[in-house]
Amino acid sequence: MTGQRRAILKALEGDTTHPTADMVYHKVKKEIPHISLGTVYRNLKMLSESGHILEIEIADGPNRYDYRTEQHYHFHCDHCGFVYDVNLAYQQALNDELTQAGFLVSRHDIQFHGQCPKCQGQLSH
Protein backbone atom coordinates (compact mmCIF):
# COMPACT_ATOMS: atom_id res chain seq x y z
CA MET A 1 0.00 0.00 0.00
CA THR A 2 1.79 3.09 -1.27
CA GLY A 3 1.11 6.71 -0.45
CA GLN A 4 -0.36 7.17 -3.89
CA ARG A 5 -2.91 4.42 -3.46
CA ARG A 6 -3.86 5.68 -0.02
CA ALA A 7 -4.31 9.21 -1.35
CA ILE A 8 -6.46 8.01 -4.24
CA LEU A 9 -8.71 6.06 -1.93
CA LYS A 10 -8.93 9.00 0.45
CA ALA A 11 -9.80 11.33 -2.40
CA LEU A 12 -12.78 9.15 -3.20
CA GLU A 13 -13.90 8.71 0.37
CA GLY A 14 -16.76 11.03 1.17
CA ASP A 15 -16.91 12.26 -2.41
CA THR A 16 -20.44 11.81 -3.74
CA THR A 17 -19.78 13.50 -7.11
CA HIS A 18 -18.68 10.33 -8.94
CA PRO A 19 -15.43 11.82 -10.24
CA THR A 20 -13.64 10.66 -13.38
CA ALA A 21 -10.07 9.36 -13.29
CA ASP A 22 -8.86 12.76 -14.42
CA MET A 23 -10.75 14.50 -11.64
CA VAL A 24 -9.22 12.15 -9.08
CA TYR A 25 -5.82 12.81 -10.63
CA HIS A 26 -6.11 16.56 -10.19
CA LYS A 27 -7.43 16.20 -6.67
CA VAL A 28 -4.59 13.91 -5.58
CA LYS A 29 -2.02 15.99 -7.44
CA LYS A 30 -2.49 18.76 -4.88
CA GLU A 31 -1.15 16.40 -2.23
CA ILE A 32 1.34 14.44 -4.33
CA PRO A 33 2.38 16.77 -7.15
CA HIS A 34 4.58 14.22 -8.95
CA ILE A 35 1.84 11.58 -9.23
CA SER A 36 1.11 10.45 -12.75
CA LEU A 37 -2.19 9.86 -14.47
CA GLY A 38 -1.16 6.29 -15.25
CA THR A 39 -0.78 5.56 -11.57
CA VAL A 40 -4.25 6.92 -10.92
CA TYR A 41 -5.74 4.73 -13.64
CA ARG A 42 -3.84 1.69 -12.39
CA ASN A 43 -5.00 2.15 -8.83
CA LEU A 44 -8.59 2.91 -9.69
CA LYS A 45 -8.63 -0.30 -11.70
CA MET A 46 -7.07 -2.30 -8.87
CA LEU A 47 -9.32 -0.80 -6.22
CA SER A 48 -12.44 -1.49 -8.23
CA GLU A 49 -11.34 -5.05 -8.95
CA SER A 50 -10.70 -5.67 -5.29
CA GLY A 51 -14.11 -4.29 -4.44
CA HIS A 52 -12.92 -1.25 -2.51
CA ILE A 53 -14.55 1.16 -4.91
CA LEU A 54 -17.10 0.98 -7.69
CA GLU A 55 -16.37 1.68 -11.35
CA ILE A 56 -19.35 3.27 -13.08
CA GLU A 57 -19.62 2.99 -16.85
CA ILE A 58 -21.11 6.10 -18.37
CA ALA A 59 -22.57 5.99 -21.86
CA ASP A 60 -20.39 8.19 -24.06
CA GLY A 61 -18.04 9.48 -21.45
CA PRO A 62 -15.19 8.57 -19.15
CA ASN A 63 -15.74 6.09 -16.33
CA ARG A 64 -16.58 7.43 -12.93
CA TYR A 65 -15.62 6.12 -9.53
CA ASP A 66 -17.60 5.75 -6.38
CA TYR A 67 -16.56 5.01 -2.83
CA ARG A 68 -20.00 3.59 -2.19
CA THR A 69 -19.74 -0.05 -3.24
CA GLU A 70 -23.18 -1.48 -2.59
CA GLN A 71 -25.09 -2.05 -5.79
CA HIS A 72 -27.11 1.03 -6.70
CA TYR A 73 -28.34 2.75 -9.82
CA HIS A 74 -27.48 6.12 -11.31
CA PHE A 75 -29.19 9.03 -12.97
CA HIS A 76 -27.22 10.99 -15.53
CA CYS A 77 -28.40 14.53 -16.19
CA ASP A 78 -28.25 15.25 -19.92
CA HIS A 79 -28.09 18.95 -19.21
CA CYS A 80 -25.38 19.42 -16.58
CA GLY A 81 -23.78 15.99 -16.82
CA PHE A 82 -23.92 15.35 -13.11
CA VAL A 83 -24.35 11.75 -11.97
CA TYR A 84 -26.78 11.15 -9.13
CA ASP A 85 -27.23 8.10 -6.96
CA VAL A 86 -30.70 6.66 -7.31
CA ASN A 87 -32.58 5.46 -4.29
CA LEU A 88 -34.19 2.39 -5.70
CA ALA A 89 -34.21 -1.15 -4.40
CA TYR A 90 -32.23 -3.72 -6.33
CA GLN A 91 -34.58 -5.23 -8.93
CA GLN A 92 -33.94 -8.89 -8.31
CA ALA A 93 -37.20 -9.76 -10.04
CA LEU A 94 -35.68 -8.75 -13.37
CA ASN A 95 -32.87 -11.25 -12.95
CA ASP A 96 -35.36 -13.92 -12.04
CA GLU A 97 -37.21 -13.40 -15.31
CA LEU A 98 -33.99 -13.89 -17.26
CA THR A 99 -33.11 -16.95 -15.23
CA GLN A 100 -36.37 -18.49 -16.36
CA ALA A 101 -35.31 -17.85 -19.93
CA GLY A 102 -32.12 -19.88 -19.38
CA PHE A 103 -29.63 -17.12 -18.69
CA LEU A 104 -27.23 -17.25 -15.77
CA VAL A 105 -27.42 -13.66 -14.57
CA SER A 106 -24.49 -12.38 -12.54
CA ARG A 107 -25.62 -8.77 -12.41
CA HIS A 108 -27.53 -6.00 -14.09
CA ASP A 109 -27.19 -2.28 -14.22
CA ILE A 110 -29.68 0.50 -14.85
CA GLN A 111 -28.92 4.02 -16.03
CA PHE A 112 -31.52 6.74 -16.03
CA HIS A 113 -31.33 9.81 -18.23
CA GLY A 114 -33.12 13.10 -18.27
CA GLN A 115 -32.93 16.37 -16.39
CA CYS A 116 -32.13 16.66 -12.74
CA PRO A 117 -34.21 18.83 -10.40
CA LYS A 118 -31.73 21.71 -10.67
CA CYS A 119 -31.71 21.79 -14.46
CA GLN A 120 -35.44 21.62 -15.06
CA GLY A 121 -36.87 24.80 -16.50
CA GLN A 122 -33.51 25.86 -17.87
CA LEU A 123 -33.06 25.96 -21.63
CA SER A 124 -31.34 22.76 -22.66
CA HIS A 125 -27.89 23.75 -23.74
Next chain:
Amino acid sequence: MTGQRRAILKALEGDTTHPTADMVYHKVKKEIPHISLGTVYRNLKMLSESGHILEIEIADGPNRYDYRTEQHYHFHCDHCGFVYDVNLAYQQALNDELTQAGFLVSRHDIQFHGQCPKCQGQLSH
Protein backbone atom coordinates in the same frame (compact mmCIF):
# COMPACT_ATOMS: atom_id res chain seq x y z
CA MET B 1 -29.54 8.70 -49.88
CA THR B 2 -26.35 7.24 -51.30
CA GLY B 3 -25.57 3.64 -52.17
CA GLN B 4 -23.35 3.44 -49.14
CA ARG B 5 -26.07 4.48 -46.73
CA ARG B 6 -28.56 2.12 -48.33
CA ALA B 7 -26.08 -0.76 -48.10
CA ILE B 8 -25.36 -0.03 -44.44
CA LEU B 9 -29.02 0.00 -43.58
CA LYS B 10 -29.57 -3.19 -45.55
CA ALA B 11 -26.65 -4.86 -43.79
CA LEU B 12 -28.36 -4.21 -40.49
CA GLU B 13 -31.82 -5.25 -41.61
CA GLY B 14 -32.59 -8.74 -40.45
CA ASP B 15 -29.31 -8.98 -38.55
CA THR B 16 -30.01 -9.92 -34.95
CA THR B 17 -26.35 -10.21 -33.90
CA HIS B 18 -25.95 -6.53 -32.87
CA PRO B 19 -22.85 -5.96 -34.98
CA THR B 20 -20.19 -3.36 -34.21
CA ALA B 21 -19.32 -0.60 -36.67
CA ASP B 22 -16.34 -2.64 -37.81
CA MET B 23 -18.49 -5.70 -38.45
CA VAL B 24 -20.89 -3.62 -40.52
CA TYR B 25 -17.91 -2.21 -42.38
CA HIS B 26 -16.62 -5.64 -43.36
CA LYS B 27 -20.05 -6.81 -44.35
CA VAL B 28 -20.75 -3.82 -46.57
CA LYS B 29 -17.23 -3.91 -47.99
CA LYS B 30 -18.11 -7.11 -49.85
CA GLU B 31 -20.67 -5.14 -51.82
CA ILE B 32 -18.88 -1.79 -51.99
CA PRO B 33 -15.15 -2.58 -51.73
CA HIS B 34 -14.01 1.06 -51.71
CA ILE B 35 -16.21 2.07 -48.79
CA SER B 36 -14.35 3.57 -45.87
CA LEU B 37 -14.74 2.95 -42.17
CA GLY B 38 -15.36 6.65 -41.57
CA THR B 39 -18.37 6.54 -43.86
CA VAL B 40 -19.76 3.60 -41.93
CA TYR B 41 -19.33 5.42 -38.63
CA ARG B 42 -20.88 8.58 -40.06
CA ASN B 43 -23.91 6.77 -41.39
CA LEU B 44 -24.46 4.65 -38.32
CA LYS B 45 -24.44 7.84 -36.29
CA MET B 46 -26.87 9.57 -38.65
CA LEU B 47 -29.19 6.59 -38.86
CA SER B 48 -29.32 6.21 -35.11
CA GLU B 49 -29.94 9.92 -34.62
CA SER B 50 -32.78 9.83 -37.12
CA GLY B 51 -34.27 6.86 -35.34
CA HIS B 52 -33.83 4.36 -38.16
CA ILE B 53 -31.55 2.16 -36.09
CA LEU B 54 -30.60 1.82 -32.46
CA GLU B 55 -27.15 2.47 -31.04
CA ILE B 56 -26.37 0.17 -28.14
CA GLU B 57 -23.71 1.21 -25.65
CA ILE B 58 -21.73 -1.73 -24.39
CA ALA B 59 -19.72 -1.46 -21.19
CA ASP B 60 -16.06 -1.74 -22.13
CA GLY B 61 -16.44 -2.39 -25.81
CA PRO B 62 -17.41 -0.87 -29.11
CA ASN B 63 -20.97 0.27 -29.71
CA ARG B 64 -23.33 -2.10 -31.42
CA TYR B 65 -26.15 -1.39 -33.81
CA ASP B 66 -29.61 -2.79 -34.04
CA TYR B 67 -32.22 -2.57 -36.75
CA ARG B 68 -34.87 -3.12 -34.10
CA THR B 69 -35.67 0.33 -32.78
CA GLU B 70 -38.34 -0.25 -30.15
CA GLN B 71 -36.97 0.13 -26.65
CA HIS B 72 -35.69 -3.20 -25.36
CA TYR B 73 -33.02 -4.43 -23.01
CA HIS B 74 -29.90 -6.49 -23.63
CA PHE B 75 -28.00 -9.34 -22.08
CA HIS B 76 -24.25 -9.41 -22.59
CA CYS B 77 -22.57 -12.80 -22.20
CA ASP B 78 -19.32 -12.39 -20.29
CA HIS B 79 -18.02 -15.61 -21.78
CA CYS B 80 -18.66 -15.38 -25.53
CA GLY B 81 -19.43 -11.68 -25.74
CA PHE B 82 -22.63 -12.16 -27.66
CA VAL B 83 -25.39 -9.60 -27.08
CA TYR B 84 -28.91 -10.97 -26.75
CA ASP B 85 -32.21 -9.15 -26.89
CA VAL B 86 -34.11 -9.48 -23.66
CA ASN B 87 -37.82 -10.14 -23.70
CA LEU B 88 -38.89 -7.96 -20.85
CA ALA B 89 -41.57 -5.31 -20.69
CA TYR B 90 -40.43 -1.71 -20.41
CA GLN B 91 -40.17 -0.89 -16.71
CA GLN B 92 -42.11 2.35 -16.65
CA ALA B 93 -42.61 1.97 -12.90
CA LEU B 94 -38.92 2.69 -12.35
CA ASN B 95 -39.21 6.02 -14.14
CA ASP B 96 -42.26 6.87 -12.07
CA GLU B 97 -40.32 6.39 -8.86
CA LEU B 98 -37.64 8.81 -10.05
CA THR B 99 -40.26 11.29 -11.16
CA GLN B 100 -41.54 11.33 -7.59
CA ALA B 101 -38.04 12.20 -6.47
CA GLY B 102 -38.04 15.27 -8.71
CA PHE B 103 -36.19 13.95 -11.74
CA LEU B 104 -37.46 14.47 -15.27
CA VAL B 105 -36.76 11.04 -16.74
CA SER B 106 -36.45 10.83 -20.50
CA ARG B 107 -35.32 7.22 -20.64
CA HIS B 108 -33.55 4.40 -18.88
CA ASP B 109 -31.53 1.45 -20.02
CA ILE B 110 -30.81 -1.90 -18.45
CA GLN B 111 -27.92 -4.22 -19.23
CA PHE B 112 -27.74 -7.73 -17.91
CA HIS B 113 -24.51 -9.67 -17.55
CA GLY B 114 -23.69 -13.31 -16.99
CA GLN B 115 -23.51 -16.43 -19.07
CA CYS B 116 -25.82 -17.23 -21.91
CA PRO B 117 -27.49 -20.64 -22.24
CA LYS B 118 -24.85 -21.82 -24.71
CA CYS B 119 -21.90 -20.93 -22.52
CA GLN B 120 -23.13 -22.38 -19.25
CA GLY B 121 -21.13 -25.36 -18.11
CA GLN B 122 -18.13 -24.34 -20.17
CA LEU B 123 -15.00 -23.25 -18.34
CA SER B 124 -14.96 -19.49 -18.25
CA HIS B 125 -12.14 -18.52 -20.55
Next chain:
DNA sequence: ATATTTGCAAACGCTTTGCAAAATT
Protein backbone atom coordinates in the same frame (compact mmCIF):
# COMPACT_ATOMS: atom_id res chain seq x y z
C1' DA C 1 16.91 -9.12 -1.23
C1' DT C 2 12.48 -9.69 -3.58
C1' DA C 3 8.36 -8.19 -5.10
C1' DT C 4 5.49 -4.43 -6.08
C1' DT C 5 4.58 0.05 -7.68
C1' DT C 6 5.83 4.32 -9.70
C1' DG C 7 6.58 8.00 -13.44
C1' DC C 8 7.02 8.65 -17.98
C1' DA C 9 5.92 8.28 -22.62
C1' DA C 10 4.39 5.62 -26.17
C1' DA C 11 0.73 2.88 -27.87
C1' DC C 12 -3.85 1.29 -27.76
C1' DG C 13 -8.95 0.82 -29.42
C1' DC C 14 -12.79 3.16 -30.83
C1' DT C 15 -14.60 7.15 -32.86
C1' DT C 16 -14.65 11.69 -34.94
C1' DT C 17 -13.11 15.14 -38.17
C1' DG C 18 -10.86 18.35 -41.95
C1' DC C 19 -10.54 18.45 -46.57
C1' DA C 20 -10.67 18.04 -51.52
C1' DA C 21 -12.95 14.95 -54.82
C1' DA C 22 -17.16 12.65 -56.08
C1' DA C 23 -21.94 11.81 -56.01
C1' DT C 24 -26.47 13.41 -55.16
C1' DT C 25 -30.35 16.63 -55.45
Next chain:
DNA sequence: AATTTTGCAAAGCGTTTGCAAATAT
Protein backbone atom coordinates in the same frame (compact mmCIF):
# COMPACT_ATOMS: atom_id res chain seq x y z
C1' DA D 1 -25.33 24.86 -59.80
C1' DA D 2 -25.79 24.03 -54.91
C1' DT D 3 -25.68 20.67 -51.42
C1' DT D 4 -24.51 16.51 -49.42
C1' DT D 5 -21.61 12.72 -48.91
C1' DT D 6 -17.51 10.22 -49.77
C1' DG D 7 -12.57 8.36 -49.07
C1' DC D 8 -8.59 9.14 -46.88
C1' DA D 9 -5.65 10.16 -43.29
C1' DA D 10 -4.86 12.48 -39.24
C1' DA D 11 -6.34 13.58 -34.80
C1' DG D 12 -9.21 12.90 -30.80
C1' DC D 13 -10.32 10.84 -26.27
C1' DG D 14 -10.06 7.74 -22.56
C1' DT D 15 -7.31 4.12 -21.16
C1' DT D 16 -3.58 0.70 -20.99
C1' DT D 17 1.18 -0.76 -21.09
C1' DG D 18 6.55 -1.49 -21.37
C1' DC D 19 10.30 -0.30 -18.95
C1' DA D 20 13.85 1.27 -15.84
C1' DA D 21 13.97 3.62 -11.40
C1' DA D 22 12.01 3.99 -6.91
C1' DT D 23 9.48 2.20 -3.12
C1' DA D 24 7.46 -1.21 -0.20
C1' DT D 25 7.65 -5.69 1.94
